[in-house]
Amino acid sequence: MKKIGLLGCGVMGTQIALAIDSGKIPGILTHVYDDSKEASSELVSKLNNKPEIVENSHLLSSHSVNIVVEAASQNAVRDDGLSILQNKRDFMIMSVGALLDESIYDILYDACDHFKKTIYLPSGAIAGLDGLKSIKGELESVSITTTKHPRSLKGAQFFETSEINLDSIDSSTVIFEGNARDAVSLFPANVNVAALVSLSGIGSDKTSVKIIADPDTDKNTHHIEAVGKSGKMIFTIENTPDPENPKTSRLAILSAIETLRQYCSDDIQIGT
Numbered sequence: 588m589k590k591i592g593l594l595g596c597g598v599m600g601t602q603i604a605l606a607i608d609s610g611k612i613p614g615i616l617t618h619v620y621d622d623s624k625e626a627s628s629e630l631v632s633k634l635n636n637k638p639e640i641v642e643n644s645h646l647l648s649s650h651s652v653n654i655v656v657e658a659a660s661q662n663a664v665r666d667d668g669l670s671i672l673q674n675k676r677d678f679m680i681m682s683v684g685a686l687l688d689e690s691i692y693d694i695l696y697d698a699c700d701h702f703k704k705t706i707y708l709p710s711g712a713i714a715g716l717d718g719l720k721s722i723k724g725e726l727e728s729v730s731i732t733t734t735k736h737p738r739s740l741k742g743a744q745f746f747e748t749s750e751i752n753l754d755s756i757d758s759s760t761v762i763f764e765g766n767a768r769d770a771v772s773l774f775p776a777n778v779n780v781a782a783l784v785s786l787s788g789i790g791s792d793k794t795s796v797k798i799i800a801d802p803d804t805d806k807n808t809h810h811i812e813a814v815g816k817s818g819k820m821i822f823t824i825e826n827t828p829d830p831e832n833p834k835t836s837r838l839a840i841l842s843a844i845e846t847l848r849q850y851c852s853d854d855i856q857i858g859t
């Protein structure tokens with residue numbers, strides 16, 4: 588059975604750990620780490636098969652795990668990605684926005700090649716990446732519009748310099764329009780999906796992103812439009828937010844679980 592190290596013990600990390608513990612993912616969770624000792628202890632308390640809590644993130648991949656699963660933050664990918672691959676572990680990334688920094692992307696890409704390891708990027712909170720990848724070479728334009736309740740957007744770096752006050756928004760309001768590169772750095776916990784769309788399609792400079800704060804929605808909605816020689820693709824995904832962390836959609840958690848389940852099984856691989 589594959590051995591798994593978990594980096595990040597928040598909402599998503601906890602659900603992934605429970606899926607391993609219940610046997611839904613046929614692997615063994617051997618080591619976990621979170622910057623918050625409270626979060627890692629709370630996660631371990633919920634499991635029947637208790638993993639070891641390591642003292643720092645680098646120790647995760649120094650143990651003999653097959654894969655490290657990141658469910659923490661873009662900073663975690665920046666700080667720990669290279670050492671995970673250098674220690675010859677596969678790496679599953681949820682905070683995909685970190686890869687839109689070209690220097691990080693190049694370092695991790697080269698490390699995969701050099702150490703013969705693989706980075707896995709689950710589809711997260713969206714669908715349609717299979718189609719987008721297939722028409723990559725023929726795409727003319729790609730856009731993604733993300734709509735969330737203002738409470739799901741709270742705490743984003745964007746608000747450190749913006750005049751917009753989320754608490755005073757009383758109707759659907761466009762709060763950001765720009766490219767995917769800027770979007771993921773200003774909203775690092777909200778639009779990792781824009782990084783997935785960019786990496787599957789025409790890149791982060793050409794992928795347009797719009798972010799809407801809507802006080803009347805109870806969904807995290809992502810609307811993607813891609814136009815190219817092969818025709819037009821339109822995807823709208825209306826996600827249920829996680830009750831504990833409304834920034835994160837239930838689909839993103841289930842997508843992480845399914846990717847890890849496939850990694851740990853000898854299943855037929857469906858989809859592009």
Ligand SMILES: NC(=O)C1=CN([C@@H]2O[C@H](COP(=O)(O)OP(=O)(O)OC[C@H]3O[C@@H](n4cnc5c(N)ncnc54)[C@H](OP(=O)(O)O)[C@@H]3O)[C@@H](O)[C@H]2O)C=CC1
Binds near residue numbers: 594681710777779832
């Ligand atoms: N690809 C996709 O489609 C999606 C990606 N995501 C991303 O997945 C990640 C996990 O989401 P979720 O579980 O909901 O987030 P949570 O905030 O619930 O959990 C993240 C946990 O990781 C900890 N953490 C943050 N940075 C580090 C670090 N550098 N090293 C170790 N621990 C760290 C946090 O601690 P503390 O609270 O103390 O910072 C927190 O306990 C987020 O980055 C999120 O943006 C989410 C949804 C969709």
Ligand SMILES: O=C([O-])CC(=O)C(=O)O
Binds near residue numbers: 835836
């Ligand atoms: O879960 C979602 O709806 C999307 C999200 O937070 C992200 O892409 O970072």
